[in-house]
Amino acid sequence: MEKFVQIEKVGQTFETKKGKFVALRDIDLTLRQGEFVALIGHSGCGKSTLLNLIAGLTTPTTGVLLCDGREIAGPGPERAVVFQNHSLLPWLTCFENVYLAVERVFGQKEGKAKLKERTAAAISLVGLDHASSKYPHEISGGMKQRVGIARALSMEPKVLLMDEPFGALDALTRAKLQDELMKICEKTQATVVMVTHDVDEAVLLSDRIVMMTNGPAATIGEILEVNLPRPRARLELAHDAAYIDCRAAVLKFLYEKQAHVEKIAA
């Protein structure tokens, strides 16, 4: 599938008390199946707005979004979202949180035993078998985020949308989860769009990095192809010339070409 997700001339305008606020304009982007794309940019550049548009949580003011040939008209389980703050339901165990999603997607076709099997497999995929019957408040932040990922993956989505999934975690946990995510993506061949602030994370994980200009009226500034062979190993990449070049390119975009936000603020 060359054009799995198509975003065509999409713009997003919000009505505010002070009048119209143009958040995004002229977004054209096509995602291939199985591709890992990172959206990066300064805060307020509309990365999350773009992700919400793909998720169908908001509808675009102009333009159209297609997923697998169909227009995105609203949220749906074929576009699973991993939220920044995990958003697990606190009154359900980890298992039940994932089961809720599994039941929604496969409940009409499959029996209970099969649904439970799927749930257990998803939890196993993120390595949380031992915490399956625990409640979210009983486990650590990193584990919660893993349950969030398991919930999203359990639905076998066409696209996995991640809104700064590791933003609230400490550096060590984040690195561990990034490694796990890479393994999972390799195993499942998932198509992923991830919003991030973290340059290293973007280069390490992505096939392409979509760099966004500063808001308001943000749009895509540059797209960087990350041609690093997979599987990627964090330690080896630290000295890889191609990795260092990619990293430098993103940093250059963020801190030279799009640095005016800080200048205005200062």
Place this chain on the structure above:
Amino acid sequence: MSTLTISGDLAGALPVDRSTQNAPSGDCTSNPPAQAVKETMMEKSATPSAVESGTPLAEHLNALGRLVMPPVLGLLLLIGIWYVATLSGGAIPGPVKVWDAASVLFADPFYNNGPNDLGIGWNVLASLERVGIGFGLAALVGIPLGFMLGRFTFLANMINPIISLLRPVSPLAWLPIGLLVFQKADPAATWTIFICSIWPMIMNTAQGVQRVPQDYLNVARVLDLSEWKVVTKILFPAVLPYMLTGIRLSIGTAWLVIVAAEMLTGGVGIGFWVWDEWNNLKVEHIIIAIFIIGIVGLLLEQALILLAKKLTKESS
């Protein structure tokens, strides 16, 4: 080719790292003694804790004493003041007299000498039954109504002014309306309970629904859950703590109101019993009734707090 050079670099870099890590610990001779000091300190601090943990029973008793002593002292103080105040005689009986009357009364709380002379147990149960029915009906109406007010802003804007208007009215003002409509004392008293319990339940439930975190609703939207699943898996558990607060407030008010309502309506019930004993001038029985009303109210409240704790523990 490039990968080869990288692995070469890494192989070169790693031993260097190790040697730099090893260097300070090898040079620093003060390190081992410092560790030894730490260990001995740990041993020292470990011994007293072992002694303490050897007598856990004494610890527990101590903690229990600290917990129980103040309330018991307070109660003794109250009874002491009461005793001293009634020493010189007067209309109010002293604790000893009340105690004697109570032991007679509670010797047979469930006697039945016809509808006008029932044991104290029957009277309390009759009141609890009225509260239960009125309160139950209020929950049946109030909680779904609260859900709807929380969900639909238009409805909330429509109903909220009416609630604001009616809520400050004393529930007893509704008693004549109840008597008029039902033509009987008993349902009229239940009606009063219904009216006074329904407001906190509506308002707390509605507030709970409005405060369901957007994150949870986003989960519902992304999963595209059915309305039934949204209500049972997300809204209901999220609103439950608010609902329980409403229920707790309601039952407190209901128990306050039932005594007054029964005084006016007559029949069987703790409120009526108080009035009856006043007519019989058995003041010690009135004091007993005050204690009973207080204790039952306390138990109701504590039971609901316990229930709320149990339910929210499961849900949070």
